Amino acid sequence: MQEQPVIIIGAGPSGLATAASLNLHSIPYIILEREDCFASLWKKYAYDRLHLHLQKQFCQLPHLPFPHSYPRFISKQQFVSYLDDYVSHFKITPLYCRCVELAVFDEITKEWTVKVRNLGSGEVEEFRGRFLVVASGEATDPYTPEIEGLKSFPGDVLHSTQFKNGKAFRDKNVLVVGSGNSGMEIAMDLANHGAKTSIVVRSPVK
Structure with missing residues (x-):
């Protein structure tokens, strides 16, 4: 079993933004991702012509603005490149191929227990933390x-x-x-x- 104050489920933009904010405050965390990469919806499942539908100032993640050279409406390729830089800048290291099967809050210990299936080994792993952030997205399945x-x-x-x-x-x-x-x-x-x-x-x- 691994213990961290914060457990984040999902390494999409919301999960990455949460991780970056925790990093800035030196709060330990662990981030669990079902796919084999972060931002999988953008990297693996989005069509080529996709652009952000809002102007860039409304879409950048906290603590790192978009490059000034980016246009008003950002393309899929530009957003993926930005996320690559974001993960590198904040040294975010998700655990990949981890499919969450159970998350339970213990009223006595005031802690979350999260059980995940390691899709690589097939083993069940267990994580425990005081706080749980569900950032799995609304379009994952x-x-x-x-x-x-x-x-x-x-x-x-x-x-x-x-x-x-x-x-x-x-x-x-x-x-x-x-x-x-x-x-x-x-x-x-x-x-x-x-x-x-x-x-x-x-x-x-x-």
């Missing part, structure tokens, strides 16, 4: 709804986390389901690459 006929559909079916760009879809008929930020941007990217793109919207577009 892709969801594909049950759609009648989807399993027998002969074409390719991709979740947005699997989409990189529209190069492979030129002259193909593509249906995008959903009109959120990802759906609209992916539809535009497909159209820009010559795909015959349609989009399904649940509610009227206002």
Whole structure:
């Protein structure tokens, strides 16, 4: 068992920002990440054309501003580079391939016990701390709804986390389901690459 005052679950931007702030106050912590890298949503599961949807001054992490050379709306590649510098600057060292299976608070000792599965060795590891920060994000597990006929559909079916760009879809008929930020941007990217793109919207577009 390992003990630290603070246990952070997730090494995305929120988890990294928490770790950096703790570092500045010399508060020991441990950061647990299910994937094999930090910011995995940005590094592994985001499409190429993605940009931050807010101006950069609203998106930088605490204690380290974006480079002055960055444009107003930052690209995926620029944000990943910034996060690389952020982790290096604050000497953040997450434990990777750790999948949290249980987190329990003991009312007597006033401590958290967190059990994780080491995805490399398969062993269960245990961590204990006074404070638990859950920074696992809201989009960690892709969801594909049950759609009648989807399993027998002969074409390719991709979740947005699997989409990189529209190069492979030129002259193909593509249906995008959903009109959120990802759906609209992916539809535009497909159209820009010559795909015959349609989009399904649940509610009227206002």
